[in-house]
Amino acid sequence: MRQRPTKLLLLCVVIASRGLVLGQSSAAVLQYSEQGQKALADGRYSEAEQAYEKLRDLQPGVAEVHANLGLIYFQERKFEQAVPELRRALKLKLGLTKTDALLGMSLSEIGHYAEALPGLEKGFRQTADPAIKRMCGLQLQRAYTGLQRDSKAVEVGLELNRLYPNDPEVLYHNGKIFGNFAFLTMQKLAQNAPDSVWRYQAAAEAYESEASYTSAVENYHRVLALEPHRPGVHYRLGRTLLARSHHMNSPADMAEAEKEFQHELELEPSNANAAYELGEFRHKAGEFDQAQKLFEMALKDHPDFEEAQVALAATLIALHKPEEALPHLQKAIGLRADDEAAWYRLVQVQRALGNAAEQQRAQAEFARLHEKAQPHEELGPMAPPSEVTRQEVDSNAAP
Numbered sequence: 001m002r003q004r005p006t007k008l009l010l011l012c013v014v015i016a017s018r019g020l021v022l023g024q025s026s027a028a029v030l031q032y033s034e035q036g037q038k039a040l041a042d043g044r045y046s047e048a049e050q051a052y053e054k055l056r057d058l059q060p061g062v063a064e065v066h067a068n069l070g071l072i073y074f075q076e077r078k079f080e081q082a083v084p085e086l087r088r089a090l091k092l093k094l095g096l097t098k099t100d101a102l103l104g105m106s107l108s109e110i111g112h113y114a115e116a117l118p119g120l121e122k123g124f125r126q127t128a129d130p131a132i133k134r135m136c137g138l139q140l141q142r143a144y145t146g147l148q149r150d151s152k153a154v155e156v157g158l159e160l161n162r163l164y165p166n167d168p169e170v171l172y173h174n175g176k177i178f179g180n181f182a183f184l185t186m187q188k189l190a191q192n193a194p195d196s197v198w199r200y201q202a203a204a205e206a207y208e209s210e211a212s213y214t215s216a217v218e219n220y221h222r223v224l225a226l227e228p229h230r231p232g233v234h235y236r237l238g239r240t241l242l243a244r245s246h247h248m249n250s251p252a253d254m255a256e257a258e259k260e261f262q263h264e265l266e267l268e269p270s271n272a273n274a275a276y277e278l279g280e281f282r283h284k285a286g287e288f289d290q291a292q293k294l295f296e297m298a299l300k301d302h303p304d305f306e307e308a309q310v311a312l313a314a315t316l317i318a319l320h321k322p323e324e325a326l327p328h329l330q331k332a333i334g335l336r337a338d339d340e341a342a343w344y345r346l347v348q349v350q351r352a353l354g355n356a357a358e359q360q361r362a363q364a365e366f367a368r369l370h371e372k373a374q375p376h377e378e379l380g381p382m383a384p385p386s387e388v389t390r391q392e393v394d395s396n397a398a399p
Helices: 026-042 045-058 063-075 079-092 097-109 113-125 130-146 150-163 168-192 197-209 213-226 233-248 251-267 272-284 288-300 306-318 322-335 340-353 356-372
Strands: none
Touching (some): 026 045, 045 063, 063 079, 063 097, 079 097, 097 113, 097 130, 113 130, 130 150, 130 168, 150 168, 168 197, 197 233, 213 233, 233 272, 251 272, 272 288, 272 306, 306 322, 322 340
């Protein structure tokens, strides 16, 4: 995590000739001071370094000179040289709080994490300057991770995420911090409870996310061997079998997936996703009355389940009930206006109802979305795309 102070930070360090002690060498002092300040402000760090080193020799007791020289070394990535200058500045004048933060960052850069913590924590927790807070926070994550205080690194990451939600550097480092913490947590789970349902379920979900379906199925079966009635596991097993059936063109997996969805619904009648998946099986089998009941079951407690709204509308169309299908499609489009399948079904409904103008409007929107072929967006906490079978139209569909 290599960072450099922004111009905002450059302005935080006092650069003022009023702290200088003028005497016989006053002309030289003022000369080097002006040269150093201008070079530093312009980002010409090599020139600034030369001027401030000479100024330090002439004015060894001025805190601001050491502070600015430390800043210059930091900018040049000479962190080991920056540390003694910044320490000297703070010894001469304790009020240089932002220099304290810069010292913490310098110490972090050379791996002296324990020494870096006080300055970084103060800079992150107490300063009102957003640039200082941000830089200290990122270095604080690094220091906590280096000290194997991973939960503290996560705490800082959560606060950074709140303060800078769209900052790409923050998002990058948070992804690494959170991912590392998740890995360490799962590793600890494997070490402390290798034969627990939690261990097997975690492994199954990880394999499923990686499309390693056979290993996922094996681990879901291990979970069920220990707890046959564990909520949600039959559903996840069904989804994995369904994915494997598509991947390997396996009718046997398809049949097993249907059984697992049924098991889940028997254990947990309120599981909307299981009801929806069974409704898909019934719809594809032409058993539209049964499909209607299952989709209505899925929507009973979850009216914002957008895919189920579209699926129920498709079933009602198949049952020649376009007037009943219409409000479900209107609800679905209200939830996700770019759902190509919903507009496709709406064209069919408006045609069946004889609404020529509305049919034309829906046709135009479907054509626009179909040409654009947008990927499905997140559906919300109840039914993200990875959680349920999506409603789709044929690639050459023309309603």
